[in-house]
Amino acid sequence: MFYSQAVNIALEEELTRDPDVFILGEDIGIYGGAFGVTKGLYEKFGPQRIRETPISENSFTGMAVGAAMLGLRPVVEIMFMDFLALALDQLLNSAGKIHYMYNGQLKVPMVLRTPGGAKGGYGPSHSQMLSSMLLGIPGLKIVAPSTPRQVKGILKSAIRDDNPVVVIENKRLYPQQGEVPEGEYLLPLDKAEVLSPGTDMSILTYSAMTPLCLAVKEAVRELGWDPEIVDLVSLQPLDRESIFKSVRKTGRVLIVEEACLTGGIGAEVSALIAEHCLDALEAPVMRLGAADVPIPSSLALEKYVLPQIEDIVKAVQQLREY
Amino acid sequence: MEFPEQTLLDCYARMCLIRAFEEKLAELFSQGLLGGTSHFCIGQEACAVGVITAAREDDWLISNHRGHGHLLARGLELQKVMSELLGRSDGYCGGRGGSQHLSAPEKFFLGTNGITGGGLPIATGAALALQYRGSTQVAIVFFGDGASNQGTFHESLNMASLWKLPVLYVCENNRYGMSNPVEKACAGGRVSARAQAYCLPADTADGSDVEAVAQAASKALEQVRSGAGPFLLELLTYRHCGHSKNDPRIYRSKTEEQQMWERDCLRITRDKLLRRGIPDSRLEQLKTQAAEQVQAAAQQSLQAPFSSREETLAGVFA
Numbered sequence: 001m002f003y004s005q006a007v008n009i010a011l012e013e014e015l016t017r018d019p020d021v022f023i024l025g026e027d028i029g030i031y032g033g034a035f036g037v038t039k040g041l042y043e044k045f046g047p048q049r050i051r052e053t054p055i056s057e058n059s060f061t062g063m064a065v066g067a068a069m070l071g072l073r074p075v076v077e078i079m080f081m082d083f084l085a086l087a088l089d090q091l092l093n094s095a096g097k098i099h100y101m102y103n104g105q106l107k108v109p110m111v112l113r114t115p116g117g118a119k120g121g122y123g124p125s126h127s128q129m130l131s132s133m134l135l136g137i138p139g140l141k142i143v144a145p146s147t148p149r150q151v152k153g154i155l156k157s158a159i160r161d162d163n164p165v166v167v168i169e170n171k172r173l174y175p176q177q178g179e180v181p182e183g184e185y186l187l188p189l190d191k192a193e194v195l196s197p198g199t200d201m202s203i204l205t206y207s208a209m210t211p212l213c214l215a216v217k218e219a220v221r222e223l224g225w226d227p228e229i230v231d232l233v234s235l236q237p238l239d240r241e242s243i244f245k246s247v248r249k250t251g252r253v254l255i256v257e258e259a260c261l262t263g264g265i266g267a268e269v270s271a272l273i274a275e276h277c278l279d280a281l282e283a284p285v286m287r288l289g290a291a292d293v294p295i296p297s298s299l300a301l302e303k304y305v306l307p308q309i310e311d312i313v314k315a316v317q318q319l320r321e322y
Numbered sequence: 323m324e325f326p327e328q329t330l331l332d333c334y335a336r337m338c339l340i341r342a343f344e345e346k347l348a349e350l351f352s353q354g355l356l357g358g359t360s361h362f363c364i365g366q367e368a369c370a371v372g373v374i375t376a377a378r379e380d381d382w383l384i385s386n387h388r389g390h391g392h393l394l395a396r397g398l399e400l401q402k403v404m405s406e407l408l409g410r411s412d413g414y415c416g417g418r419g420g421s422q423h424l425s426a427p428e429k430f431f432l433g434t435n436g437i438t439g440g441g442l443p444i445a446t447g448a449a450l451a452l453q454y455r456g457s458t459q460v461a462i463v464f465f466g467d468g469a470s471n472q473g474t475f476h477e478s479l480n481m482a483s484l485w486k487l488p489v490l491y492v493c494e495n496n497r498y499g500m501s502n503p504v505e506k507a508c509a510g511g512r513v514s515a516r517a518q519a520y521c522l523p524a525d526t527a528d529g530s531d532v533e534a535v536a537q538a539a540s541k542a543l544e545q546v547r548s549g550a551g552p553f554l555l556e557l558l559t560y561r562h563c564g565h566s567k568n569d570p571r572i573y574r575s576k577t578e579e580q581q582m583w584e585r586d587c588l589r590i591t592r593d594k595l596l597r598r599g600i601p602d603s604r605l606e607q608l609k610t611q612a613a614e615q616v617q618a619a620a621q622q623s624l625q626a627p628f629s630s631r632e633e634t635l636a637g638v639f640a
Binding site: 022058061063069089099101109 | 432436440443445452461638639640
């Protein structure tokens, strides 16, 4: 099953299970969403529950907050993660703060789904992975599932969670295929997952960089290298226990992400490792991320900004030989 | 609309309470007992009292940074509001929210909001939830002329109109967005005129006349409750005080301020009651009672403890 289908099925199952769940966003009706993720839901659930909005990200995100405060469970779709900038006020000042600042009197059980990342050719305003931008906002849970199986289990859990959850999808992941358990399948929102155990080093990654890292593992196998691929999945909170466990096992760490290197998730993870696992490290922590450059439109140029398989292989080699 | 005598007296008492509350806050500020900032609604009390008197007790209220009038008009407990502003643990939000982030769901008060225009989509979403559940309740959101220049105002009115949501937008046009006069900030000058662009019915009322406010709000609420969709009510009012504490008010003349005091909503209501034959002594008594209530609340709140560090660091997530 495709990743996009897994999202669709998770939504369909939750819409069927709980009449308080509804979706709102742009072009999610007959059109089926910009990436076809909500295809067929409008026909099945109608305009009240598949609420097509005008192009008004800040206000329909704020409306989701208001509806959630009164007990509904809205799922907002922001078409491209870059557009999150338009909805940031309501996410930052309302969704994330309301439960705390109103002293627990109200909850905001909403989900905001959005595809981040570059797919080739979308250019500066439609390609960025803004995961780290959300990290300093208390009150938000942030997840970035990388496989069809994960996204089904994570999205269903996110919809049932009583807090605002940002689910970062990825345009490059939508056409990826994988096994997905049928029916009721829930995953915790705060756990990393070791996707491929190994012994030489820990490659910590998330979202669309995960399949790249898994491919690197295959590529370096013939050299006799055996990295452990840890998918962070949850970016807020970070699953410290799983991260530290892997680091202590391998003693070498490479962090790979699609967000800008500066101030990235990798920066936070590196700091945690330095604070808690310095004694276990046999080499400095290495990081790969996007160059601190807007994502150019041209396919020929995009690859200079984002980590490529060759970059990861090179980093693995360096880390191995340190 | 002419209120029955008792209703008008109740409104006057409520307005006196709001005025006395904020006068007490000013005193606490000057004594260094109240921190941060606070936005007073002195001069605008009739807007809050008029609209909320016309509303049902279970209509959801959404307010803004200038919300003391709305809180007290809805009948929140005076002492718990005072404690919240003084940051104490027995306040509505345990001191976490303060003036601009105060919620009391049991009173159908969804919350005050510190971002100008931030409450508009929240109210619109609350209205969506009410419609979704087939409720006859209405969401009522208060905002200022300044907020009508935010994108959220236009986006919210557009969506509410498209979907016929049960929401009453109440603009308290007090002539200034902080220091910026409405003529310099709002093209066209009238906030209510903007409703036309989104096919909303709109009305304008004298925000210094509590009966006029209530009459306009009743009419608007009836229409909204009937399922006709949202309504924009603009109340023309004035804040006699500055935007927040320490505002020297150099952007307007003393003459203007003096003229506006002549049209003060408490004074207008008092004159109405006198004309109806209520003795001056009774009105004085209501004012004194309000001051005493506020004084007692402040004294009690100042004795209340603060939340602990442990409490403060907990409860980010539900």
